[in-house]
Amino acid sequence: xxxxxxxxxxxxxxxxxxxxxxxxxxxxxxxxxxxxxxxxxxxxxxxxxxxxxxxxxxxxxxxxxxxxxxxxxxxxxxxxxxxxxxxxxxxxxxxxxxxxxxxxxxxxxxxxxxxxxxxxxxxxxxxxxxxxxxxxxxxxxxxxxxxxxxxxxxxxxxxxxxxxxxxxxxx
Amino acid sequence: xxxxxxxxxxxxxxxxxxxxxxxxxxxxxxxxxxxxxxxxxxxxxxxxxxxxxxxxxxxxxxxxxxxxxxxxxxxxxxxxxxxxxxxxxxxxxxxxxxxxxxxxxxxxxxxxxxxxxxxxxxxxxxxxxxxxxxxxxxxxxxxxxxxxxxxxxxxxxxxxxxxxxxxxxxxxxxxxxxxxxxxxxxxxxxxxxxxxxxxxxxxxxxxxxxxxxxxxxxxxxxxxxxxxxxxxxxxxxxxxxxxxxxxxxxxxxxxxxxxxxxxxxxxxxxxxxxxxxxxxxxxxxxxxxxxxxx
Numbered sequence: 001x002x003x004x005x006x007x008x009x010x011x012x013x014x015x016x017x018x019x020x021x022x023x024x025x026x027x028x029x030x031x032x033x034x035x036x037x038x039x040x041x042x043x044x045x046x047x048x049x050x051x052x053x054x055x056x057x058x059x060x061x062x063x064x065x066x067x068x069x070x071x072x073x074x075x076x077x078x079x080x081x082x083x084x085x086x087x088x089x090x091x092x093x094x095x096x097x098x099x100x101x102x103x104x105x106x107x108x109x110x111x112x113x114x115x116x117x118x119x120x121x122x123x124x125x126x127x128x129x130x131x132x133x134x135x136x137x138x139x140x141x142x143x144x145x146x147x148x149x150x151x152x153x154x155x156x157x158x159x160x161x162x163x164x165x166x167x168x169x170x171x
Numbered sequence: 172x173x174x175x176x177x178x179x180x181x182x183x184x185x186x187x188x189x190x191x192x193x194x195x196x197x198x199x200x201x202x203x204x205x206x207x208x209x210x211x212x213x214x215x216x217x218x219x220x221x222x223x224x225x226x227x228x229x230x231x232x233x234x235x236x237x238x239x240x241x242x243x244x245x246x247x248x249x250x251x252x253x254x255x256x257x258x259x260x261x262x263x264x265x266x267x268x269x270x271x272x273x274x275x276x277x278x279x280x281x282x283x284x285x286x287x288x289x290x291x292x293x294x295x296x297x298x299x300x301x302x303x304x305x306x307x308x309x310x311x312x313x314x315x316x317x318x319x320x321x322x323x324x325x326x327x328x329x330x331x332x333x334x335x336x337x338x339x340x341x342x343x344x345x346x347x348x349x350x351x352x353x354x355x356x357x358x359x360x361x362x363x364x365x366x367x368x369x370x371x372x373x374x375x376x377x378x379x380x381x382x383x384x385x386x387x388x389x390x391x392x393x394x395x396x397x398x399x400x401x402x403x404x405x406x407x408x409x410x411x412x413x414x415x416x417x418x419x420x421x422x423x424x425x426x427x428x429x430x431x432x433x434x435x436x437x438x439x440x441x442x443x444x445x446x447x448x449x450x451x452x453x454x455x456x457x458x459x460x461x462x463x464x465x
Contacts, residue, residue: 069197
């Protein structure tokens with residue numbers, strides 16, 4: 001329960017930062033998607049039903065921030081979480097470059113899935129893909145720091161780091 | 172983190188179930204918009220105080236920066252004098268900021284008096300976090316008389332419409348969002364159409380016949396026919412006109428009069444809705460009105 005409340009509060013703070021502070025002086029295409037970073041960290045540090053439900057709740061928070069439809073962000077983030085969680089033993093998130101690539105792909109995937117689930121694609125123009133790529137790049141740049149902060153505790157507890165998968169460590 | 176195969180399978184199954192739940196929720200909320208609004212109201216009350224807090228911190232840090240900047244290069248022997256200058260400069264900066272804010276608020280009030288509108292002035296405290304929906308959050312809500320559907324304007328022109336309200340905050344869907352629509356007319360030749368958002372920084376004036384002699388630079392104003400926006404408020408100006416062969420309508424791009432990236436204060440028009448309801452009552456048959464009074 002404590003963990004649930006803590007992560008929910010972290011999600012609310014991420015939403016608030018995305019909606020206010022990071023908009024100051026930055027165009028919308030350069031605002032990092034902090035909630036996706038949180039989901040990526042969950043996929044590596046909390047591979048369990050709790051992590052899945054937590055991701056769903058974070059997605060609902062994003063949906064309610066828009067007040068338009070409830071569900072598209074929740075669905076998109078759950079898919080991203082599910083895929084990453086299932087592959088997490090093969091991915092080496094501790095590498096900065098790997099963290100950036102994984103986060104970049106996660107942001108792009110989440111936004112593409114959101115547009116599909118929310119049926120936003122009929123109204124799409126070129127500004128949206130540019131915006132998504134820009135946000136994904138900025139989020140990826142922020143990811144190594146964000147992920148290391150978020151997964152520090154989990155890493156400290158894990159004593160088998162070297163034996164983890166190396167699929168992306170070669171990058 | 173050591174996780175077994177069965178745990179991963181469990182995660183995959185739960186993810187799939189939650190994905191199905193999300194899709195069902197999406198379908199349900201598309202048919203029942205109140206569902207999204209109720210949730211948004213609760214989230215607004217949770218998140219918006221953080222927005223206000225961040226807003227205050229940014230203002231405060233701006234003031235600290237100003238003070239620091241003034242102190243750079245000060246000679247030691249003039250410390251007392253410079254401290255006084257610093258204080259005066261800070262006061263002046265604060266005064267200038269208040270003066271500018273006053274001017275913006277006065278412009279809003281003047282707008283209200285010109286169009287005989289009653290309204291609530293509100294400050295913009297946040298944007299929609301992801302950028303997919305063009306919306307802003309303002310610091311006035313149902314406690315200040317704001318209700319869903321109210322039009323929102325700025326001295327420069329139309330801003331959008333209130334889509335969700337919590338006691339102290341409201342979410343406003345901007346005119347540039349692709350689901351927004353405003354009934355409008357071209358000021359010079361009175362050609363009528365609907366201004367619809369493009370999802371980017373511009374809008375389109377749709378349903379204008381090919382024969383209508385519109386020109387680039389013509390001003391577009393609200394027609395008042397949609398029952399939402401008062402008549403005569405500037406929407407924007409025509410930026411581009413395109414005509415495709417085989418169609419009856421023109422493709423008209425409109426540049427909004429309001430710079431949404433620099434929006435700080437807006438006027439939520441509260442009186443217009445009351446007036447509309449009053450008009451509706453007056454238009455109702457006399458017998459019905461008599462019944463209602465009885």
